Amino acid sequence: MAGNCLEAAELTGSGRPVLLPTEIECSLLSAVDLECEDLPNFPNLKSGTVRMVGVSGILRKEQEMWETTDKSLQDAFQDLNALMSKAREMVMLAEKMRQKLLSGSTSQSGAAEDEELGSKQEMQDWLLSVGIISPVTKESAGAQYHQQLSRQLSDFVRIPLERAGGMMNLIDIYCLFNRARGTELISPEDLLQACSLWEKFDVPVMLRKFDSGVMVIQNKSHSDEEIFARIKILVTKPDALRTGVSASDAAITLGIAPGMAKEHLLTAESKGLLCRDISPDGFRFYINLFPEIDPNNVYSVKDYGVYDTWSRVASASE
Amino acid sequence: MRRRPGIGGLQTAAAARDQYRLLGENVAKIRTDLMKEQLTTFRTQLEDFARKHKNDIRKNPAFRSQFHDMCSKVGVDPLASNKGFWAELLGIGDFYYELGVQIVDICLATRPHNGGLINLQELCNLLRQRRKSDREAVSEDDCLRAISKLKVLGNGFEVISVGKRKLVRSVPTELNKDHNEILELAQAQGFVTVAEVERRLSWTTGRAIDAFDTLLDEGLAMIDDGHRDGIRRYWFPCVSSISTAVGADT
Numbered sequence: 072m073a074g075n076c077l078e079a080a081e082l083t084g085s086g087r088p089v090l091l092p093t094e095i096e097c098s099l100l101s102a103v104d105l106e107c108e109d110l111p112n113f114p115n116l117k118s119g120t121v122r123m124v125g126v127s128g129i130l131r132k133e134q135e136m137w138e139t140t141d142k143s144l145q146d147a148f149q150d151l152n153a154l155m156s157k158a159r160e161m162v163m164l165a166e167k168m169r170q171k172l173l174s175g176s177t178s179q180s181g182a183a184e185d186e187e188l189g190s191k192q193e194m195q196d197w198l199l200s201v202g203i204i205s206p207v208t209k210e211s212a213g214a215q216y217h218q219q220l221s222r223q224l225s226d227f228v229r230i231p232l233e234r235a236g237g238m239m240n241l242i243d244i245y246c247l248f249n250r251a252r253g254t255e256l257i258s259p260e261d262l263l264q265a266c267s268l269w270e271k272f273d274v275p276v277m278l279r280k281f282d283s284g285v286m287v288i289q290n291k292s293h294s295d296e297e298i299f300a301r302i303k304i305l306v307t308k309p310d311a312l313r314t315g316v317s318a319s320d321a322a323i324t325l326g327i328a329p330g331m332a333k334e335h336l337l338t339a340e341s342k343g344l345l346c347r348d349i350s351p352d353g354f355r356f357y358i359n360l361f362p363e364i365d366p367n368n369v370y371s372v373k374d375y376g377v378y379d380t381w382s383r384v385a386s387a388s389e
Numbered sequence: 390m391r392r393r394p395g396i397g398g399l400q401t402a403a404a405a406r407d408q409y410r411l412l413g414e415n416v417a418k419i420r421t422d423l424m425k426e427q428l429t430t431f432r433t434q435l436e437d438f439a440r441k442h443k444n445d446i447r448k449n450p451a452f453r454s455q456f457h458d459m460c461s462k463v464g465v466d467p468l469a470s471n472k473g474f475w476a477e478l479l480g481i482g483d484f485y486y487e488l489g490v491q492i493v494d495i496c497l498a499t500r501p502h503n504g505g506l507i508n509l510q511e512l513c514n515l516l517r518q519r520r521k522s523d524r525e526a527v528s529e530d531d532c533l534r535a536i537s538k539l540k541v542l543g544n545g546f547e548v549i550s551v552g553k554r555k556l557v558r559s560v561p562t563e564l565n566k567d568h569n570e571i572l573e574l575a576q577a578q579g580f581v582t583v584a585e586v587e588r589r590l591s592w593t594t595g596r597a598i599d600a601f602d603t604l605l606d607e608g609l610a611m612i613d614d615g616h617r618d619g620i621r622r623y624w625f626p627c628v629s630s631i632s633t634a635v636g637a638d639t
Contacts, residue, residue: 147442147452154438155459161431162464168424193421197428202465202473216472242544246490256486257471259538264470283561286543354606 161201168194204260213268220257220265224248225274228288232276236327237293241266241278241286281334295338301325302339306358307377312384315348315355432474439478446479450528453481457534468538484525488535491516496546496559503626504608505560509533509548512557532557552576556627560607567592567600572628579629580613580622 080088195214198204224244231247232239241262249256257265266278266288280286305324306316322332336356339345345356363378365371372379445452460467460475467475468485476482495515499507513529520527536557539546545561552573558564564572570590575581586597601623604610613622 144445144449144452147445148455150438150442151456151459154434155463157431157434158460158465159463161427164424164427168421197424199470199472200428200474201431202460202467202469202475204466204469214470214472216470240544242493242539242542242546245539245542246493249486249490254483255471256483256490258468258476258482258486259489259541261470261472263541280543284543284545285561 158201162203165198165201165203169198204264213264217261217264217268220261221268221272222274224262224265225269225272225276227251228276232288232290236325236331238287238289238327238331240328240330241288244288281338283334283337285330285334287331287334298325298335299339299342299344302335303344303358306345306356307380309384312358312381315357317353317355321356432478435474435478439480443479446481447484447525450526450530454528454530457530468534485531485535485538488516488527488531489539491519492532492535492557493539493559495519496557500559500608504610505545505558506609506627507557507559508627508629509555509557529555551628554628567596568604571600571604572625575623575625576628580624582620582622584620 080090083089192215196216199214199216227248228239228244231244235243245257245259245262248262263286269277275291276288277291278286278288302316302321302325305311305321311320316336318333318336321336322328325332325335327335336345340347340356340359343359343362346359346361348355348357358377358381360378360381363373363376372382442452446456447453457467465475467473467479468482470476471482471486473482492512495512496505496507499515509529509532513527513532516527516532533548533555536546536548545558547558549556549558549564549569551569554576556572571581571586574586574589583594583597583601586592586600587594590597601610604623604625605612609625609627611624611626613624616622
């Protein structure tokens with residue numbers, strides 16, 4: 072094992088190693104014989120005996136220590152290998168069972184069906200124990216652990232959600248929940264599975280995925296329409312008509328996180344409520360005036376409507 | 390069974406069908422029992438392993454890394470769930486999930502400084518500083534695994550390679566090839582100029598400025614106009630080799 076830690080040295084034509092500026096050559100001796108020249112009667116210490124004396128003893132001890140550490144790791148690797156082949160068997164068995172349950176034996180009657188459902192549940196639990204996550208589908212309700220976690224979470228998130236204005240990043244929930252737990256933390260996948268189960272239960276929260284991939288949880292009572300109405304009010308104020316609204320402006324006014332605010336503005340844009348303007352001043356949003364412009368008479372401004380308000384505000388600032 | 394003609398024969402055939410059906414159900418039941426048994430055996434084996442090597446896994450990052458590699462080859466994910474045997478018996482779940490929480494914290498704290506893109510090395514250093522009092526050593530491999538788990542939460546957590554460095558992204562910023570090339574150039578001195586980009590990458594001025602503007606917008610680059618020669622330098626905190634102690638004391 073030690074041999075792989077160092078790079079191979081270059082060799083000269085005669086097989087001697089090339090030494091780099093700070094290197095010196097040294098080698099490990101397996102045995103040393105010590106002779107004392109001054110005192111002819113001093114006993115010669117010859118290595119080859121097992122007694123730990125003198126320099127040879129030190130060198131030997133070092134070597135033995137190396138070998139025992141090596142050996143215990145070797146044991147560990149051997150045990151690891153044995154464990155893994157067992158794990159592999161489990162995975163294959165689990166696959167077979169899962170295929171069988173999926174292929175549905177729908178030919179069986181009432182009582183057998185209950186047994187089927189029972190074993191589907193068991194199946195999920197087993198897969199989870201071994202470390203195979205199966206996604207929550209229409210038919211399956213996932214492992215029992217996730218079902219319990221799902222209920223726990225829906226209780227836990229109530230207060231943080233209120234404080235955050237009705238919508239929170241999934242990753243923030245992960246940190247909050249785990250910090251509160253202290254030990255036996257949940258994995259990111261546990262969180263995702265538990266939140267995905269909410270749609271099967273009657274809880275006041277839901278998981279939502281934005282186009283950008285960002286995932287949030289929000290109160291069911293929280294509606295997009297309400298947010299859009301507030302955005303519309305914000306964006307038709309005289310200041311906003313002139314210079315538009317940025318994500319941070321929206322965040323402050325709506326009382327939500329800047330990241331969330333940006334998502335809302337983008338969604339409002341895709342609904343046709345806002346228009347974006349990217350300039351050296353940054354990324355800003357304006358109310359969408361195009362619906363009010365008559366394509367046949369582009370310059371006419373009706374006496375009512377936002378276009379009218381805008382043109383008045385815009386000319387007032389000149 | 391001998392085929393008998395007439396009603397007797399029909400009854401025998403019906404009885405035979407019934408028997409086959411029952412046998413089929415039994416086979417399914419046997420399989421379930423087999424599964425239960427296998428699971429118990431596996432758990433016992435894992436318990437033995439844990440008793441002997443739990444400490445090796447916790448103390449030795451190289452062994453830990455090897456363990457993970459083998460698990461993924463076999464097709465199991467020891468970090469998939471807190472409820473799995475692995476987390477329960479080997480106790481490695483908490484280690485990684487907590488690491489995840491700490492990584493999110495650090496990325497959040499350094500975001501104003503580097504725009505949501507941080508050098509993996511710097512991240513690991515900040516982590517180690519934070520965990521000074523903690524028992525277990527954290528390797529870069531550990532960080533990478535914790536981050537790959539965070540990915541499923543959809544916040545853009547990802548590791549990208551730029552040149553010979555790895556950067557950890559914590560915001561859903563899209564970096565295209567042009568941006569990556571600029572980041573790579575920046576690794577040498579921590580900054581680049583427009584002229585350098587034009588010369589080394591053979592781009593037009595327009596293309597270079599476009600890329601720089603996007604990087605500025607995302608907060609990944611900073612402008613430095615304070616030099617006597619008047620040439621603007623663009624600095625990239627995420628690839629600079631000087632690790633700053635931003636947020637490390639929180």
